[in-house]
Amino acid sequence: MKLFQIFFGAIILSILNPFVARAQSFTADDGYVEFISRAPLLEFKGTSNHLAGLIDLDQNLVDFFVDLNTLDTGIQRRNRDMRNTYLKTDRFPFAEFTGKLITPFDPNVNDKQDVRVSGLFSIHGVEREIEVEGTLEPGNGTLRLEAGFSVLLEDYNIDRPRVLFYELADEQIINLTILLRLSEPS
C-alpha cells in the first residue's frame, strides 16, 4: 500500500510538473528565416515562415529547426535544385540548432538584450559547433529573437556548381526572426 502511495504521489507530481518546468518555456512554429547567397554574378535569397523554436530559460535550452522543403527562392526550378541536388532534403529534411545561452539574459527587463548562444548546428547530415549572436526582447508573455550568422557550404559537405557558373556562394548568410510565446502546459 505504501508503494502504491509513493507511485501515486509521483504521478501526481509529474502531471503538475509541466506547469512548473515550462513556466519559462517559449515556443513558436511560425518564425522567419532567410539565407542570402551573394555570388559574383548573382545574389538571391531563400525564405521560410516555418521556423520552429523553443527557448527554455529554466533548462537553458535553445532549440530551433526549419523544414528545408519550405524554403522558397522565388524560382521553382531553383527550389527543386536546392532541395534535390544541394540539400538532399529527402534524406536531411531539417536544418537544426540546439544549444544554450552563454551570456546573461534577464527576462524581467523589457529591453532588447544582446545574447550569445552556443550549440550544434546541423544541416545536410553534418553537425558542427557554432556560436550565434543575436538579441532577445521580452514582451508580454513573449520573447522576440533576432539573430544572424553565416555558414560555409563546404563545412557541411554541400556541393555547388563549379564547372561553368558560380551562381551559388559558398558563404550563406542566415538571418532569423521569431516571436516566441510562453508555451501552454501540455
Add this chain to the structure above:
Amino acid sequence: MRLFILCIVFLLLSAQECLSQLERQRVADNEPVELTFMAPRNINLFTVEPLSRGELHYSIMHTFGEVDSGVRNLWGIDQGANVRFSFEYGFTEGLSLGFGRSSMDKIYDIHARWSVIRQKDSSIPVSITFAPSVGLTTGSFGFLEEDYTFSDRMSYSAALPVARKFSSDLSMQIVPMLTYFSRTGPELNISDPEVNTYFSVGLSGRYKFSPRSAFTFQFIPPITNAENLGWNIGTGIDIETGGHVFQMFFTTSRALNEAYLVSAENGSFFDGEFRFGFNVNRLFRVR
C-alpha cells in the same frame, strides 16, 4: 526513505519532459517526387519533368552526321546537322504548352505536356505525363506531280511517358508513342514512304554519377512494320551547371521531335552508324 523514493520516481517520470527538444515534424509530407529527370527531354524523348507555373524553358537541340564519316568531316560535325529549337511555357503546375522548329523537313510543331499523375513516395509509384503534338512540314515539294496541300503537311503525335524515380540517382521511364503522317513519300525523311502510322514504346533513363551529372540512354525499338526503321539507340551525359542543363549524346537517328523519333531511319549503333548530338536547356522565370 519514502520521500527519497518519491523524488527518484518523480524525477524519472519528468526528466524526459524537461529536457526534450522540439519534435521534428515536416510541414508537408508526401509531396510529389521532384527532378525525376534534369530537363523536359532525356536525350530526345519527352520526360515527365514538369515546368512550374510561370517557367519558360528554352532548348536548342542538334544532331550531326555519322561519326564514321571520318576526321575530314570532324566525325560528322560537318555533315547534315538537324537543329531544333523550342520554347515551352508552364501555364499551371501541371500543364505546359510549347512551340518548336526542326530543320529536318522544316517542321514547325506545337505540343503540350500535361502531368496526369505525379509520383509520391508513399502512395503513387510513378509519374505519368500526356504529351500530344501537332507538326507542320514547310518543305518545298513543288517538284512533285501533286504538291502538298496544307492538310497533307500535318503530322500528329502523342507520347505518354511513365516514369519512376527509383532513388535520387536512378530514374527510368517507358514512353508509348504514336505518330500519324497525313501524307508520306520519299521526299520526307521517314524510313518507309508507304507507312503513315508509326508506333513504338521507348525506354529511357538516367543514372547520376555525381550530384549534377548523369549517364543517360534511350531505346526506341522498331515495332512498326516498316522498311529501314531500325533501333533508335542513344546514350549520353547530362551536366547541370546551375542554370543550364547540357545534354551530350550519341544516337543512331537524326530525329529530334516525336513524329520522327518513331519514324525516321536509324543507323546501326554497333556498326558505328551513330552520330553526335547535344541539347542546351535553359529555364527562365517569366512571372
